[in-house]
Amino acid sequence: MSRGPKHRIATEASIEELGLLAQSAGAHVTGSMIQERPRLDPATFIGKGKVAEVARQADDDDADIVVFDDELSPVQQRNVEKEVGRKTVDRTQLILDIFARRARTREGRLQVELAQLDYMLPRLGGQGILLSRLGGGIGTRGPGETKLETDRRRIRQRIQSVRREIDRVRRSRHTRREARLRAEAPVVALVGYTNAGKSTLFNALTHATAQVSDQLFMTLDPLVRRARLAPGLDVLLVDTVGFIQKLPHSLVAAFRATLEEVNEADLLLHVVDASAEDLEEREAAVNTVLKEIGAAERPTLTVLNKSDRLAPGRPRALQEARTESVLISAATGDGLDRLKSGIAACLDLAPRVVRLRFRADDSRGISGIYGAGRVVTHEVDGDLVTIDVELPERLLARYTGHLA
Numbered sequence: 001m002s003r004g005p006k007h008r009i010a011t012e013a014s015i016e017e018l019g020l021l022a023q024s025a026g027a028h029v030t031g032s033m034i035q036e037r038p039r040l041d042p043a044t045f046i047g048k049g050k051v052a053e054v055a056r057q058a059d060d061d062d063a064d065i066v067v068f069d070d071e072l073s074p075v076q077q078r079n080v081e082k083e084v085g086r087k088t089v090d091r092t093q094l095i096l097d098i099f100a101r102r103a104r105t106r107e108g109r110l111q112v113e114l115a116q117l118d119y120m121l122p123r124l125g126g127q128g129i130l131l132s133r134l135g136g137g138i139g140t141r142g143p144g145e146t147k148l149e150t151d152r153r154r155i156r157q158r159i160q161s162v163r164r165e166i167d168r169v170r171r172s173r174h175t176r177r178e179a180r181l182r183a184e185a186p187v188v189a190l191v192g193y194t195n196a197g198k199s200t201l202f203n204a205l206t207h208a209t210a211q212v213s214d215q216l217f218m219t220l221d222p223l224v225r226r227a228r229l230a231p232g233l234d235v236l237l238v239d240t241v242g243f244i245q246k247l248p249h250s251l252v253a254a255f256r257a258t259l260e261e262v263n264e265a266d267l268l269l270h271v272v273d274a275s276a277e278d279l280e281e282r283e284a285a286v287n288t289v290l291k292e293i294g295a296a297e298r299p300t301l302t303v304l305n306k307s308d309r310l311a312p313g314r315p316r317a318l319q320e321a322r323t324e325s326v327l328i329s330a331a332t333g334d335g336l337d338r339l340k341s342g343i344a345a346c347l348d349l350a351p352r353v354v355r356l357r358f359r360a361d362d363s364r365g366i367s368g369i370y371g372a373g374r375v376v377t378h379e380v381d382g383d384l385v386t387i388d389v390e391l392p393e394r395l396l397a398r399y400t401g402h403l404a
C-alpha cells in the first residue's frame, strides 16, 4: 500500500523485500500488486475493489496464500480472507514464521514462541493464525472460536511460563567459561540489516563456518567466537540476528534478552550492504531497533560491505562521503586489514611496549603475559624474569604491579 508518489519507491523496495521474506518462508511468489489510495479502508485495508482484483489475480495464478506488506487488523484480515477465499497473512506473520523455522537453540525457540503468543492473543476472536508451531506451513489455523476465553487464559498462562523459562535458560547460558573469556578479551558484536553479510564477515574474521545464505534471517541465535585481529589482539566476535524494516514489535521484545549481548559489547560493528539501493533506509531501521533495545549509545563502527558489487567510482564516492566508515568485501577479503586496525583503534587496543618484571617461579604470571601480548624479549637473571612485551593499552592496568 502506498500513499503518494514519494512513497512509491520505498513501497516497491518494501514489496520486493516481502517477496524475499516469502521465499525465505518456503513460498513461491506468483505476483505482486501495489494499491495507492489517500487513506486506508477500515474494513479491508486496500478497499473492496482492490480486494476483488486480488482475488482475480490469485485465481489466475492459482495462488494459495495472499501476503500483505502492512500489518492488518484482525477484522481486516478476516474480511480479506473471506473475499479472496485464501489464507491471508501479513509481514509480521511471515517474519514470525521464518523465525520459527530457523530457531535452533532452546532460548531461540522460546523467544519465537513468546512473540507468536503475543501476536496471537488479540487475534484469537478472528481466524487467529498460529504459524509453524501448530504444524503445516504459512498460515496454519489457530484454535477455533468456541473455547475462546479458555484459550485466552491458557495463552496468558503460557506466556508467563515461557517468560520464566527464558529467564532460566538465560541464566545458565552465562557459563563460567564464557565469563572467563569475556574477562580476557573485549566483545565486538556484529549488527545490521538482514542479509548485509554479518555471518560472512564473522566467518572471515574468525575462520568459523557460520551459515551464510541469501535467505533472510539466516542467523537467529547469537554465535560467539574468538578472533585474532593481530598478534596479541584478540576479541570475542558475536554474530547476531539481523534487523528489518517493520520488524514486529513483539519480536524485538522477545529477542531483547539475546540482544543484550549487543548491549554488553565493547564495540558494535554495524554491517551495511553498500550495494543496496535503499541502504540509508536500512541503516535507519537498524538504528531504530538499536534505540529500542537501548544500544544506541554503544561505540559503533560502520562497515560498508559488498564493495565488490559496487559500480566503478562508487567506492570512492562512498568513502569520501563517509570517512568514518570502513569499506570492505567480506566475500573477497578486500579491506579486512583496514577493518582490523579500525576495530583495534576503536577499542583502544593500540599496543604499547612495556617492560615487566616477574619472579622466575611465577609461571602463571609469565604464561599469562604470553597470552595477553606479543613478547619482544625475555631475560632471566637469577630469580627474576624481565620481559619486554607489546601489550594492548586496555590490559596495562592489570600489570602495573609488574612494571619495571
Ligand SMILES: Nc1nc2c(ncn2[C@@H]2O[C@H](COP(=O)(O)OP(=O)(O)OP(=O)(O)O)[C@@H](O)[C@H]2O)c(=O)[nH]1
Residues within 6 Å of the ligand: 192, 193, 194, 195, 196, 197, 198, 199, 200, 201, 211, 212, 213, 214, 215, 216, 217, 218, 219, 220, 241, 242, 243, 305, 306, 307, 308, 309, 328, 329, 330, 331, 332
Ligand atoms: N558479493 C558479495 N556478497 C556478499 C558479501 N558478503 C556477504 N555476501 C552475500 O550476502 C548474502 C548474505 O550474507 P550473510 O552473511 O548470510 O548475511 P547476514 O547479515 O548474516 O544475514 P542474516 O543472518 O540473514 O541476517 C549471502 O548470499 C552472502 O554470500 C560481499 O562482500 N560481497
Ligand SMILES: [Mg+2]
Residues within 6 Å of the ligand: 198, 199, 200, 211, 212, 218, 219, 240
Ligand atoms: Mg547471518
